[in-house]
Amino acid sequence: MIEYSIPLSMAGAGKILLVTGVKGGFGLQRRLADMGLTPGAKVMVLSGCHPGPLLIDIRGSRLGLGFGVAQKIMVKEATNA
């Protein structure tokens, strides 16, 4: 059980995660919000491997994220999935 936030890039596949924040500029936050990735949203890493892009499930759609972006998205494990 992860209690503190870690970057999405390190979270590993198959777990339901909660977005806690985006450590990015204005532009990145806005762009991710448009695609459904806002603090509080649930995400799951479907596939991806260090240091390639990640495929995630966010609000029912599939999103490809570059490794650099994934490092800036902070998540924690959802407690009641």
Place this chain on the structure above:
Amino acid sequence: MPKNQIVVALAGNPNSGKTTVFNNLTGARQHVGNWPGVTVEKKEGSCSYDGHEITVVDLPGVYSLTAYSPDEVVARNFIVDEKPDVVVDIVDATNLERNLYLAVQLMEMEVPFILALNMMDEVESRQYKIDTEAVSREMGVPVVQMTANRNKGTAELLSEVVRSAEQKPGAGNIRLEYGREVDREISRLMEALSGNDLARKYSPRWLAIKLIEGDSEIINKFELSSNNQSILKTREESLSYLKTIYGDDAETIIADARYGFISGLLKDALKKPALERVNISDKIDKFVINRWLGIPIFLLLMYGVFQFVFSVGTPFMDWIDGFFGWLGGYTSGISPDWLGSLVTDGILGGLGSVLIFIPNIFLLFIAISILEDSGYMARAAFVMDRLMHKIGLHGRSFIPMILGFGCNIPGIMACRTIENPKDRLTTILVNPFMLCGARLPIFVLLVGTFFPENQGLVLFSMYLLGIIVAILAALVFRKTILKGESSHFVMELPPYRLPTLFGIVIHMWERGRMFLVKAGTIIFGVVLAVWFLSSMPWGVEYASVDSWIGQIGSFIAPVFAPAGFGQWQASVSVLFGFLAKEVVVGTMGAIFGVEEGILGGAIAEQLGWTPLIALSFMVFCLLYVPCVAALGAIRGETKSWKWTGFAALYTTVVAWVLSVLVYQIGRLFVQ
């Protein structure tokens, strides 16, 4: 009173099936132009329904109307400035949560709109239950169900459009709540806005939301006039107040509230089966975007495209070739002699050499449309992201490169989806190295003549060389003149979908049409000019070195001598090829007065070309100056003559240096 002229704007996320709906509504009655001032494609069509003449405008597919990218600005400005009678928001009903984000923004804009739930067949097969009544009630707009790729629901949509154009549903009758503090600041700003010019033109509430969101377009509008200082000041106060309360940026709070509204709505209106089947797209993606299989699968697909274009194309080519040969047999007998020469040498020789490749070009566009419409293109970008990262770009830059194989112009225009300006410029500058359909005639002709044993291999390596040069050039740009951090790769991977025949045909026609138009205009014109220059001065032997064209060619030929093709005929073809790349072959055809079937032989014989010279010539033609139309696209996208000039210059230098290298080094090995 019945309204007979109705303007409808189609809005929706990319991959929501918006284009399919547009095609269903308008059929062949559509045309593509550009939005004034920007090169974002403007598609308009019309249809009539129940005595009403309906103009349908297809807005660019966007996820949001926050107006940060040119596409979003265009979509939003059309809605708020042109005030269409009704907006139709096309929604992928299998993914309501994300798709409704745009709908919520339309609610905020207080414009009349209809929600069209598309892909209802998939909704059913996934056993989702959507309570459309509830959606309609809670959003305050009419809801229509459709399955656009089976052309279901089109009539229902049209009848709703006609009804809504009169009743203007959804125009501000339901308001989102963003939380007490934000709502209070919105009211405060609305008060400050009362009596303002902009607030008369746009909904004051929407303006207030945009001001809090920090929308740069709207803020710029306010900054233009000095009367607005107090409003901007109020905004500053509101923002800092909200920041102290929430700790988050106001933009995030508002985005959150929108998703909150959607979640609440879907709690009532959407029922998913407890156990959802693993969807097919995810299964396919296990292979297609797999770390090890991804790139081999991509290469395999590219090879498949290549095979498709040439094996399916060959019978058509033979047929057209035969036709022109047969026609030439008759026209050479036309008297007077000069007219016979004009028709046979000039028109049939020149134009025929180009037209013969039209089937290949159309097949190429079919293949590209299938890659796009099936959803594979986004996967290619995903798979290539890691590689592209190494050259300082990201996966998204890969899509314009693939599109460039069809024609560089859509490739260059597709670069606008890349947000970072330096990434975008780099991707634009290297796009002309992609071997486009217009250059295909040159390669097929020469490969067939000089490399009969290894046609496929040599042609494929030309494609590869284009990619390699593009990648190296990008690498150099990112390390020198366009230095900077590469931006973020964020891209939706839409579910795989079976492309519809209708969609592919329309796509193919939209893009391929240009090649036909070109053949009938620029190329035809150049071919006539070449014939004329070859026949002048009066009485000269046709296309001899003493003809005008011979003189022009002889003048520039020395430049190309180090590359091996310093013959005036080759030089002048390259020169005219600047107008359109097909012209390289067209000019040769007109000079030698023969059409494609025997043109290669004529080149080998009369110019004394060896395979090495042909190779050097191909390398040059692959890389040198983008055609006029592509330069126009670069100018349109970069808004800079400086970069356009740079693109013309550096590509030509690269082409010259590489072809000289090929010839000079090659000469050491073969005599």
